[in-house]
Amino acid sequence: IWKLLAKIKLPENRVVLLGKQKKCKNTSGDSKATVYQCMAAVIFPQFHGLNPTVTGDRVKHKYKHLTKKYKELATCLRTTGEGVNDDTDGNESDNEYFDCYVPACGPDDTTTSRARSIWDEIEKESVFFPVLHRIFSSRPNVVGLALSIFPSKM
DSSP: OHHHHHHHHSHHHHHHHHOOSSTTSOOOSOOHHHHHHHHHHHHSHHHHTTOHHHHHHHHHHHHHHHHHHHHHHHGGGEEEOTTTTOOTTSOOOOOEEESSOOOTTOOOTTSOHHHHHHHHHHHHHOTTHHHHHHHHTTOHHHHOHHHHHOBOOO
């Protein structure tokens, strides 16, 4: 998994898998399938020569699993509005807000002790979470635009 995470972090792979961050940057023109196969060639060189499509699919499924796992674990750092944003009829909002904002680089001096405690629990469950957080935390196609930009002030 560490090899896969290293490949995902590469700018040429991130732009295809996660989209471009700046409008002025052009994408590479590669498809996701091509990127998965290229990563598979490095991660599974002994099997890639036998069937590049199958090894690419294996990498794709592992990437999707890691993305899903990150989303699942990152929800521990979020909370619902807890009635703060009820509509005029008194119905509770479905929106979620960061209760414990942790920057992409991980906890720092501004991180609350509560957020640090939650972070430590998440790290116990997945040693890959800090790397996944660096990769995905600011990506609206993974965590949702409102969640990645507007931390809660609770």
